[in-house]
Amino acid sequence: MKVLVTGSTGYIGSHLTFVLSQEHEVYVIVRETSNTTKIKDCVKKIIFYKKECIYDQLAEIEPDVLVHLAGVFYGEHTPDNIENLLESNVMFSTIIFDAVVKAGCRKIINTGTYWQHFSGEIYNPVNLYAATKQACEDILLYYVKAKGCRAITLQIFDSYGPNDHRNKILNIIQKLDNGAQINMSGGQQKIYYCHIEDLVRGYVRALEILNGMKIGEYARFALRDEKPIPLRTLLEDFLKIQQKNLKINWGACDYRSREIMDPSGIGTILPGWKPEHKWEQSVKKL
Numbered sequence: 001m002k003v004l005v006t007g008s009t010g011y012i013g014s015h016l017t018f019v020l021s022q023e024h025e026v027y028v029i030v031r032e033t034s035n036t037t038k039i040k041d042c043v044k045k046i047i048f049y050k051k052e053c054i055y056d057q058l059a060e061i062e063p064d065v066l067v068h069l070a071g072v073f074y075g076e077h078t079p080d081n082i083e084n085l086l087e088s089n090v091m092f093s094t095i096i097f098d099a100v101v102k103a104g105c106r107k108i109i110n111t112g113t114y115w116q117h118f119s120g121e122i123y124n125p126v127n128l129y130a131a132t133k134q135a136c137e138d139i140l141l142y143y144v145k146a147k148g149c150r151a152i153t154l155q156i157f158d159s160y161g162p163n164d165h166r167n168k169i170l171n172i173i174q175k176l177d178n179g180a181q182i183n184m185s186g187g188q189q190k191i192y193y194c195h196i197e198d199l200v201r202g203y204v205r206a207l208e209i210l211n212g213m214k215i216g217e218y219a220r221f222a223l224r225d226e227k228p229i230p231l232r233t234l235l236e237d238f239l240k241i242q243q244k245n246l247k248i249n250w251g252a253c254d255y256r257s258r259e260i261m262d263p264s265g266i267g268t269i270l271p272g273w274k275p276e277h278k279w280e281q282s283v284k285k286l
Contacts, residue, residue, distance in 0.1 A: 007069030011166055014038040016200045027061055051095060058103040065107040066100045077128040089132035094139050101147050108151040109206050110140050117266045118258055126258045141218055150213040152206050155222040155267040161196030162286055178245040183252035187232030190262045192224040195277035199223055205273040222267025225275050241283045
C-alpha cells in the first residue's frame, strides 16, 4: 500500500514512518528546511512541499492513504505567530487534503488534540492552536461527506519515550543536574501519558479500522489510558525511578490559562488498542 505521511520528521512522525515502511511503500511531504536524517533511508520518496507543484506530484504517486501529523504548536498565540499557525494547521492541511483526493486517495488518518475539549466539552478550544486543529478536522469532514472519503481523527494526549528532544517537562527534568531546582505549578492537573511505541501502534491499528470503514464514514478516537494521573505524582515517581535528586518548587508558578485539570473521559479509546508500556519500566529505559 502507498502511504503518504506528513509530519514525518517530528518525534511521533519519524517513529511512525519507520514502522510503516516495514510493510508499506512510504512517501513523505516535508518543508525544504526539514531535517530528513531520521527518515531518508526508510522512505520511497521525500517530497519537498511547494504549493504550485504538490498536486502534480501526488497525482504521479497516487497514494492509497494519507496519514496527516504535520502541524505547528504554540501554547499562546501572538501577532507574530498567528500567520504561521493558520498557514501550517489550516491552509497546508486543506491543500494536502485536496491534493490527495484529486490524486484518487479516499482514506485519511488525521491527528487532533485533547486541547479541543476544554472542560470535557464536545468542542471548547483551550487556545487558538486547538481552534486551528478543530478547523482542520471540520475541513476534513467536508472531504468525507462531499468527496466520498473515509477518515479517522486520532486524539493525542501527552507522549514520552527514548531519544525525545522536544521541550517537554520530562525531558527538561532529565537534563537537570542533581541538586538543581525547578519551579512548577501545583501539579494537580491530571495527565494521560502514552509511550511513543504505543502511539505508533495506535496509528497502525487505525489503518486497519480505516480499511473496513464505509465510504463517507468518519470517526474520532483517543489514544489514551483508562485513567489520568496527577502530574505531581508522575514527576515524583519519575525522579525516584531515575534516581535524580531535584527540588521541585510546587506551586511556585501559576497554572496555565484554561488548563485542563482533569481530561478523564475525553474521547473514545481506539477499539482494539490499549497502552502496553508501563510507566515504571519505561521510565527506567529513558
